[in-house]
Amino acid sequence: MQKVYLSDSGPKVSEAIYGFWRWEDKGTDTLKTMDRVVSLCLELGVNTFDHADSYGNFTIEESFGKVIQQKSIRREDLVLFSKCGIRRSPSGVTYFDNSREHILQSVESSLRKLKTDYLDIFLLHHLDMLSNPEETSRTLSELVSSGKVKHLGVCNFSVFQHQLLESHLRRPIVTNHIELSLDNTSAIEDGRLDFIKQRFSKPLVWAPLAGGKILNGTDPKSAILRARLEEIGRKHDANVEQVAVAWLFQLGALPLIGSLSEDRIRNAVTAATIRLSQEDWYELYELALLK
Numbered sequence: 001m002q003k004v005y006l007s008d009s010g011p012k013v014s015e016a017i018y019g020f021w022r023w024e025d026k027g028t029d030t031l032k033t034m035d036r037v038v039s040l041c042l043e044l045g046v047n048t049f050d051h052a053d054s055y056g057n058f059t060i061e062e063s064f065g066k067v068i069q070q071k072s073i074r075r076e077d078l079v080l081f082s083k084c085g086i087r088r089s090p091s092g093v094t095y096f097d098n099s100r101e102h103i104l105q106s107v108e109s110s111l112r113k114l115k116t117d118y119l120d121i122f123l124l125h126h127l128d129m130l131s132n133p134e135e136t137s138r139t140l141s142e143l144v145s146s147g148k149v150k151h152l153g154v155c156n157f158s159v160f161q162h163q164l165l166e167s168h169l170r171r172p173i174v175t176n177h178i179e180l181s182l183d184n185t186s187a188i189e190d191g192r193l194d195f196i197k198q199r200f201s202k203p204l205v206w207a208p209l210a211g212g213k214i215l216n217g218t219d220p221k222s223a224i225l226r227a228r229l230e231e232i233g234r235k236h237d238a239n240v241e242q243v244a245v246a247w248l249f250q251l252g253a254l255p256l257i258g259s260l261s262e263d264r265i266r267n268a269v270t271a272a273t274i275r276l277s278q279e280d281w282y283e284l285y286e287l288a289l290l291k
Contacts, residue, residue, distance in 0.1 A: 001014050001015055001016060001044055001045030001046055001269055001272065002014075002015050002045075002272065003015070003045075003047075004202070004254075005202075006121075006151075006174050006175050006201065006202055006254075007151075007172060007174040007175065007199070007200055007201040007202065008172075008200040008201075009151070009171070009172055009174060010150075010151060010174070011079055011120050011121065011150060011151055011174075012079070013047075013048040013079050013254070014045055014046045014047050014048045014079070015249065015254055015272045016046050016254065016255055016257055016268045016269050016271075016272065017046070017048040017049070017050055017081075017204060017254055017255070017256050017257065018037070018038075018041050018046055018048070018049050018050065018256070018257050018258075018265075019049070019050035019051075019206065019256035019257065019258050020049070020050065020051055020052075020055045020056065020060045020064070020258070021050075021052070021055060021206065021256070021258050022258045023055055023056045023060050023258075024056055024057075025056045025057055025059040025060070025063070030056070030059070030060075030063050031063055031066060031067060033260060034063050034064060034067045035067050035070075037260060037265070038064070038067055038068065038071075039071075040262055040265055040266075041265065042071075042073065044265070044266065044269045045269070046257070046265075046269060047077060047078055047079055048078075048079040048080075048081070049064065049078070049079070049080055049081065050081045050177075050204070050256055051064065051080065051081060051082040051083070051110065051114070052082060052083045052084065052086075052125055053082065053083070053084045053106045053109060053110055054084075054086055054087075054088075054125075061082065061109075061110055061113035061114050062113040062114075064113075064114060065113050065114045065115035065116075066115075068114075068115070069115050075116060075117075078120075079120045079121075080114060080116060080119055080120050080121075081119065081120065081121045081122075081123060081153070082106075082107075082110040082114070082119050082122060082123075083122065083123035083124065083125040083153075083155055084097075084102065084103060084106035084107070084110075084124070084125055085097060085098055085102075085124045085125035085126045085127075085128060085155075086125045086126050087102070096125075096126045096127065096128040096129070096130075097128055097131075098124055098127070098128035098131035098136045099128070099131060099135075099136075100135055100136070100138075100139040103124075103136070103139050103140070103143075104139065104143075107119070107122060107143055107148055107149065110122075111148060117147075117148070118147055118148055118149065118150060119148065119149050119150065120150050120151060121149075121150065121151045121152070121153045121174060121175070122140070122143060122149040122151075122152060122153070123152070123153035123154055123155050123175075123177065124136070124140075124153075124154050124155065124157075124165070125155050125156070126155065126156050126157075127154075127156075127157055127158075127161045127165075133164055133165055133167075133168050134168050136165065136168075137165060137168035137169045138168075140152050140169065141169060141170060141171070144171060151171075151174045152169065152171065152172075152173055152174065153173055153174050153175045153176065153177070153204075154173055154175075154176050154177070155176065155177035156176075156177065156178070156179075157176050158190075158192065159190070159191050159192055159195045162176060162192075162195065162196075162199075163195075166199075172199060172200075172201075173199065173201070174201055175196070175201050175202060175203060175204050176192065176196050176201070176203055176204075177203075177204045177205075177206055177256070178192055178193070178196075178203050178204070178205060178206070179205070179206055179207050180193070180203070180205040180207075180208070180248065180251075180253060181205070181207055181208050181209060181210045181214065181244070181248070182210070182214055182225055182229075182244055182247060182284060182287070182288040183210035183213055183214055183221070183222065183225070183288070184207070184210060185285070185288050185289065187203070188251075193251070193253075197252060202252055202253065202254050203252070203253050203254070204253070204254050204255075204256055205248055205253040205254065205255050205256060206256045206258075208244070208245055208248055208255040208256065208268075209241060209244055209245070210222075214226065214229070214240070214241075214244050215240060215241060221287075221290050221291075224287055224290065225244075225284070225287050225288070226240055228283065228284065228287060229243045229244055229284070232276065232280050232284070235280075236274050236276075238270075238271075238274055239267065241264065241267040241268070241271070242267050242268075242270060242271040242274060243271075243274065243276070244271075245267065245268050245271035246271040246272070246274035246275070246276055247276060247281060247284055249271060249272050249274075250275070250276055250281055255268055255271075
């Protein structure tokens with residue numbers, strides 16, 4: 001798989017990125033499954049892995065660290081992301097925390113669990129509206145200066161939130177993780193996608209298949225999309241999933257793969273080689289805008 005620069009300041013990443021958002025901790029089975037998935041990704045040229053402190057109830061980073069430690073791969077040949085900012089209280093309330101203490105604690109924990117000296121990108125998982133942006137940016141800058149973090153990113157930020165944080169930083173934010181698919185194109189309409197490109201960056205896209213909704217075609221809009229994706233796929237000897245992901249690649253977005261299925265991982269990787277016609281791309285976009 002081809003490697004591309006995530007922004008004009010780096011780093012270089014695989015076009016498809018594997019993310020552990022939906023993973024759950026299942027003990028020994030988690031390690032076996034992770035070894036299989038990571039091995040397949042590396043075989044296919046996917047060397048970029050997206051983590052967060054909270055994934056798998058705070059266990060997935062440690063499992064990944066154990067698996068990767070057993071493989072004959074140099075650290076410089078991997079690109080590792082992690083993020084923090086989403087927390088849950090003992091009573092079950094979800095809240096956001098961009099405080100200095102939480103950021104520093106999270107980074108140290110991620111480095112220890114992933115068994116690495118640095119993160120290629122550290123992202124704020126969500127904006128904490130109660131945080132002091134000057135303190136947050138100062139903390140992020142210190143992490144970069146220390147060498148524990150190479151680049152900075154954000155996740156689920158609006159244009160104005162992105163601008164607010166970056167206005168206090170002396171270095172660019174290299175990406176914003178956004179939700180984008182043929183079922184949800186709001187990032188195109190509200191300007192987030194254009195703003196990311198204006199910053200000479202590529203967006204990372206989570207839920208590229210709307211959590212399987214596009215594949216299943218269970219509601220009227222998804223059924224229409226699926227039928228047209230099948231028709232277009234026949235032109236390229238491709239399936240629905242490959243065409244839907246190719247639509248995102250052509251927009252300049254990099255999809256986050258989260259499936260445990262070998263076939264679906266391969267579909268996402270091979271989608272990068274499919275080039276849709278202008279007519280087909282825009283027809284799919286028109287269908288995506290249907291209510």
